[in-house]
Amino acid sequence: MTDMRKTSWADGVELIDEVAHSEGERFSTVVVTPPMQGWTLVVGPYFSLPYLEQTQHVTDLCRELSARFGKAQLFFHSEQNDGEAWLIAERGRIIRRWISEFPELALGAPFGVERRLLDAYGIAGKPEDLDPDSDLAGDWGATWGDCWATVVAEESSIDPTMVGADPGWDSMTVAAAPAVE
Template identity: 65%
Template sequence: MIVGAWCGLPYLTRSDLVTDLCQQLSSEFGRGQASFHSEQNDGEAWLIAEGGAVIRWWISEYPELALGEPFGVERRLLDAFGISGKPEDLDPEDDLASSWAATWGDCDVPTVAAESSLDPRQIRPGTSASGIFLVADTV
């Protein structure tokens, strides 16, 4: 899991760097994740890579850039709205797209991260995790 302001996926100037890093980490350790969660309604973004390949990349402000198939909580929420496809394929002017977008509180980064690995809001000294957990200071 990559965390820190420097990896904000909505900042497109950093998206290639973050994508490459997640792919590299997933090649070496099985999975790499990066996410951006805003408490000020600046959007949600996540990137999950496995075995060197991106399996899902979603940026709420740039749905046209999405990669991969929705899974987990994202897929379940789409199903609940009767959306069989992907959110990035919805017409933003459509009522269904507006209804879906209004539900982001049910499909935010902490929820996606918790389902995929660890909820970043719950990481504290002594938090246990399976597998390899790397910590790096980017200062």
């Protein structure tokens, strides 16, 4: 990351919202939080798995970060029903990548809340193996409220919806994200 500067919590949240809705600048900027519960959050549309131009790049980045730090995770949740995605990596290995809009890009095996929900629907395998036109796939697809990326994040690391303007977060860091090659 380059061009790093400090920002307040409120300004960082507003900036990421602006960047997310800017076509030409969507992948340009991230906001970095101070450490919390052993995790440092790097936030911004730069990490959006459903944007196909970013998928492989952020998958490789997550793999590299997990090799360096032990674990790295990436989550995408859309309040506008644009899909759910997550990427869990440990020690340089992708454990699971799921992108609800592109099941054919899934890697690894479902676990945790995803696996429990599949079991509740009687799906022994992976959701990406379902016939997309089947009733079972339709029923499964309707369950995403129970398996949002935020739920997977809470179970796997930290609940990003509970992150707020902590008094110690007077200054977060805004940075220019690396260009995708």
